Amino acid sequence: MTVDALPAATLPERQPVRIDRAAWLALPAVIFVLALFIFPFGYGLVLSFSPLEAAQGWLANYAKFFADPAYYGTIAKTLWLALPATLINVGASVPIAYRMRVPSGGQRFVTTLLVIPITLGTVLIADGLLTYLGPQGWVNRILLGLGLVDSPIRLVHNYTGVLLSLVVSGFPFTFLLTLSYITGIDPVLAQAARTLGAGPWRQFKEIYFPLLLPGLAVAFCLTFVQAFSVFPSAVLLGAPAGATRVISIAAYEAAFENYDFPMASAVAMIMGLVQLAITVLVLSGRRLVYRGPVGGGKG
């Protein structure tokens, strides 16, 4: 497509300000995101205020959500899965990524292996864990063989199965993200601290950790948001009618089992709102800590 072919009249922001001609190349992508991301969100928002039974008023879907424990209970159930999973994944990622911050063959090997569970995705992990953690699976056979348990323990079709799947799929993601932040910190800073007599622990506490915190806040948010939108493993590995009836299941049921799209949109909006709330909370906490260059030298 040539730039000149674009109709200038429909374009926003026709101002006397100079606009590089190449800027119009972004137009198809802007239109695409507006049409397939922003518009559906707006449409969903409006739809959520237009309940199927119009007589009940425009807030009926939200009123229904917060009156019915089958709906409002999903927030607590999802948080109860997503927060521990996020804390485990972030908590484990920091020391391990710190240990592996220096580029090496081992680092490349481990990062390559960790990309595999990310690539396979949650459906395959759920399917695999179903057998692996099941009563006949290797985990239970090993526990029985070691005499740690007398009978197979229940690891699937309950809370534990979903939490474990969130660790399997979430940890590699959090770790690689943390690693990319930690390798962005100039090691010269820590060398300076070492010259002044700081051991590994103090180098971490005084140099790396404060510089890592802003990145860690982002990693926390992304991990949390992913865990909060858990769906396939909550159905396959969990108890989708009980302990792991997460909010995405409620939204899916409303849309594709009850064909109540306004209600489904309301649930999706609430899900987005909780994710936004936690993200804003964590990222605003970030302002309290150091923000600035993570490079050494002339900065």
Added chain:
Amino acid sequence: MFMRNASQTRAGAQAWNIAIWVVMIFFLVNVGAMIATVLLNSFATRWLGTWFPAGLTTRWYSSAWSEFQLGDVLFVTMQVTVAVVALSALIGVPAAYALARAEFPGKRIVQLLFLLPMMVPPITYGIPLATVLYKVNLGGSLAGVILANLVPTVPFVIMVMTPFIEQIDPKLEAAARVFGANTFRVFVHVLVPLLAPGILAASLMVMVRTIAMFELTFLTAGPDSQTLVVSLYYAAFAAGVRAGQSISAMAVTYMILTLAWLLIALRFVNPTQLVTRVKT
């Protein structure tokens, strides 16, 4: 006193090191064993109450092929993936060029606009998106699945390609313009050859992501437009209806498909690039 402290610290650091490696290896071994379970189960004649299957067979693959119509499913998966890769490059690369080279009012808003679909998880925006697609009669069709899958991949291509274009010397384009090339010719004859490695890497990553994209395809696909990962979900959901080994055979097919492309992608990109999406 100093000496004892130093040796204590060293012993502590040693223990810490070992602990870290133990955790990491424990994690990787479990993931490996999980994959091995699926692999072994797909070849098992019978596997109940023992460490290893009673015998090995390949018949589950042919039964999975016919039971789950894997031929049709793979053809749909291929159509979706090819279309998504091509369209996301076609829409995303010019936009990345604009962000890398051009100044315009509202650039920061446009950048934020492209960041949003990667920050919001698919299941959150997938439900309103599916609602809209069903409203315009694209829900349940191949076109709908392709459109939905483009929502995260177009911004992804833009995000990968923008820094890539920034590091190409603008003088090369200026030289072409001096010799009378218009924007289109500069794009085809100068930029595309220079951008080819970046486009290749981005396309491979889009490919892997699209094959593995469950949520958006699940919410928008009809019976004839399911990709492999969605069929796998339905098979696992209805476990008990079919032999477990059949589902495992399907899972292995899916694993081979994704991991083959991952292997190719890893020749061109660093593993961390597959996840690093947001810079502080």
